[in-house]
Amino acid sequence: AAVKGGLRFQVSAALKEGHVTPTELCQSCLSLIKSTKFLNAYITVAEETALKQAEESEKRYRRGQPLGVLDGIPIAVKDNFNTAGIETTCASNMLKGYIPPYNATVVQKLLDQGAVLLGKTNLDEFAMGSGSTDGVFGPVRNPWSYSRQYKEKSVPKSPSEDEESNWVITGGSSGGSAAAVSSFTCFAALGSDTGGSTRNPAAHCGVVGLKPTYGLISRHGLIPLVNSMDVPGILTRCVDDAAAVLGSLAGHDPKDSTTIQDNFKPFELPNLTDVSKLSIGIPKEYCAPGLSSEILAFWSKATDLFKSAGAKVIEVSLPHTRYSIVCYHVLCTAEVASNMARFDGLEYGHRSDVNKSTESMYAATRREGFNDVVRGRILSGNYFLLKQNYEKYFIKAQKVRRLIANDFVKVFGSGVDILLTPTTLSDAVPYMEFIKEDNRTRSAQDDILTQAANMAGLPAINVPTGLSERGLPVGLQFIGQSFQEKQLLTVAKWFEKQVKFPMIQLEVKRHDHSAFQHQKSASFS
Amino acid sequence: QEVTVEVLDHLERLALVDFRDAEGVERLQKAIGFADQLREVNTDGVEPMDSVLEDRCLYLRGDDVTEGNCTNELLKNAREKVEEYFVAPPGNIPLPKLEERETFLQGS
Numbered sequence: 001a002a003v004k005g006g007l008r009f010q011v012s013a014a015l016k017e018g019h020v021t022p023t024e025l026c027q028s029c030l031s032l033i034k035s036t037k038f039l040n041a042y043i044t045v046a047e048e049t050a051l052k053q054a055e056e057s058e059k060r061y062r063r064g065q066p067l068g069v070l071d072g073i074p075i076a077v078k079d080n081f082n083t084a085g086i087e088t089t090c091a092s093n094m095l096k097g098y099i100p101p102y103n104a105t106v107v108q109k110l111l112d113q114g115a116v117l118l119g120k121t122n123l124d125e126f127a128m129g130s131g132s133t134d135g136v137f138g139p140v141r142n143p144w145s146y147s148r149q150y151k152e153k154s155v156p157k158s159p160s161e162d163e164e165s166n167w168v169i170t171g172g173s174s175g176g177s178a179a180a181v182s183s184f185t186c187f188a189a190l191g192s193d194t195g196g197s198t199r200n201p202a203a204h205c206g207v208v209g210l211k212p213t214y215g216l217i218s219r220h221g222l223i224p225l226v227n228s229m230d231v232p233g234i235l236t237r238c239v240d241d242a243a244a245v246l247g248s249l250a251g252h253d254p255k256d257s258t259t260i261q262d263n264f265k266p267f268e269l270p271n272l273t274d275v276s277k278l279s280i281g282i283p284k285e286y287c288a289p290g291l292s293s294e295i296l297a298f299w300s301k302a303t304d305l306f307k308s309a310g311a312k313v314i315e316v317s318l319p320h321t322r323y324s325i326v327c328y329h330v331l332c333t334a335e336v337a338s339n340m341a342r343f344d345g346l347e348y349g350h351r352s353d354v355n356k357s358t359e360s361m362y363a364a365t366r367r368e369g370f371n372d373v374v375r376g377r378i379l380s381g382n383y384f385l386l387k388q389n390y391e392k393y394f395i396k397a398q399k400v401r402r403l404i405a406n407d408f409v410k411v412f413g414s415g416v417d418i419l420l421t422p423t424t425l426s427d428a429v430p431y432m433e434f435i436k437e438d439n440r441t442r443s444a445q446d447d448i449l450t451q452a453a454n455m456a457g458l459p460a461i462n463v464p465t466g467l468s469e470r471g472l473p474v475g476l477q478f479i480g481q482s483f484q485e486k487q488l489l490t491v492a493k494w495f496e497k498q499v500k501f502p503m504i505q506l507e508v509k510r511h512d513h514s515a516f517q518h519q520k521s522a523s524f525s
Numbered sequence: 526q527e528v529t530v531e532v533l534d535h536l537e538r539l540a541l542v543d544f545r546d547a548e549g550v551e552r553l554q555k556a557i558g559f560a561d562q563l564r565e566v567n568t569d570g571v572e573p574m575d576s577v578l579e580d581r582c583l584y585l586r587g588d589d590v591t592e593g594n595c596t597n598e599l600l601k602n603a604r605e606k607v608e609e610y611f612v613a614p615p616g617n618i619p620l621p622k623l624e625e626r627e628t629f630l631q632g633s
Contacts, residue, residue, distance in 0.1 A: 098602060099601070099602065101595065101598035101599065101601065101602075214577050214578065215577075215578050215581075228575065228576050228577070252584065254584065254586050257583045257584045257585065257586075258576070258578060258583065259584070260578065260581060261584055320566070323562065323563065323565075323566055326559060326560060326562045326563055327563065329556070329559055329560060330560050330563065333556070337540065344541075345604070346603065346605075346611050346613055347599070347602065347603050347611055348602035348603060349602070351604040351605065354614075355614045356614060356615075356618070357614050357615055357616065357618035357619075357620075358613050358614050358615070358616045358618070359541065359616075359618065359619060359620045360614075360618075360620060360621070361613070361614045362541045363537075363541045363542070363543070363620060366541055366542050367542065367543050367545075370542065372545070372548075372549070372552075375542045375543070375544075375545065375549070376549065376552045376553070376556070378540050378542045379536055379537075379540055379542060379544065379549070379552075379553055380552075380553055380556040380557075380560075382536050382539050382540045383528075383532075383536060383553060383556075383557065384560065386532075386535075386536075386539075392563075392564075393560055393563065395573050396563050396564075396566075396568060397560075397563060398573030398574050398575065399566075399568035399571040399572070399573050399574070400563060400566050400568060401573075401574045402571055402572060402573065402574035403566065403568065403571060405574060405577060438552075440552065440555070440556065440559075444559070456577060457577030457578070482577075
């Protein structure tokens, strides 16, 4: 049966009307995952369980009783979320072979809604990084590296240079999830966001990346990096889908005492037509050193777009912006030092053969299990937490954190509804170039625009905006007020409609064409 | 200032993670240098912020047992176990001193 074409059509509707079945959809996605293996987006593909879930979903559709808009929808989950019976590695030797006995709350919620879990996606080891290049399973490749748009614009510098060496990174640390969504292997994916780890790869892979307000979505089962900043992130191909996934995930969880107790009501996004009552703030400090002129141009054009649509656009100041990355560096390493202490080989994960004493076994286990990046952060964190350093580094950083959070409070208090900023400093760089600098330097550079939202716990979203000179995605970021996701997403959706970001023209060998039509739909909701 | 070998050794013991090589130590030095920029910020009269949710009450549930009896599941992931116990090597034995430990810092 023919299905409506166009940029966006609704897979959920197609499932309801029987134009495609959950098993067909699932099989098509699994097949595409195989065809796109070179992207290295997935660490584990849960083929059997996914097909079972798809079958169950199909039974429900046949009875006319789907659980909701997510029933039968293939999704992927970043490999730092615990998934019962499915290996969860955090892309680290420390957890290779670790099979959790429980599902993270967000995973359970998705499964309860009938979503089909295709597999676990690749990331930087323990979510530390901004490239998805530092995990033990290797780097993730940006699907846009294989797009016609990128290939048309790339001029090989030498006859020997070819596709193989030219591929660009996904950004990180939720690169696998972003690549999975971008390459149509799933309709939505979970990532995590501590300093920008969902928005950064979303920008580089041309997908929507939502960082919800801290406290809105449960972190139970998300292997923690920085307890006071981590949030589960949502990656989808359009803003409406992000709202749908948010609707099924948000809300108080008795198992996570940092989730707020307010009643959360899932919402549908209105089609905003009149933005004249909107006040958009443009923080001048986000014109950061290193910001590419291309991105600056996109940012400018977006500002003009809002202005000509009648919105009030004003320049604002977040004076402590340039310290947020330093502050993050201290608080992050300190919390990491604490969080990584649980990995000692006794109860789960890798355990060294060294058996002389508990201390030496722990030391050897951690020596063998963690990579340089993780070890480096643990050691730095411990340094900042030493008695002689506690006050001048850790406490100091906590004070600066308050100043950063207050900057936002002041700006929003002055009548600004939403902030508009770039998400990244440039489009995705080639892997060969990215690895020339070390992880800490890269993270410090790349997190600069996304990180402050985590400091202040605010919701933020990357919306794909356009293609760069090199044919790669560029995104812009909207930062909203605490727990005002509906407003944030409404504005984001309006913007998305205006910019009409092009669909990726992925050049991949396809095995079957029929169900692929459904996969290429930008949205499911 | 440079971090002394004593502090480096102390860190290795506290963290139970090793520096591995000169690069590891260099990494720490750079991290400290980077963090030193915090000194430029005036934080007089500013209270440290633990959590962005500081104005709210954390949820505390009732002191009731709601789950448990999952010994088998929990033991599944451990490498060394005996009956219902996780088996650890002997405790109370401190990590060998710097001179006796296999660590990069020995050479310094």
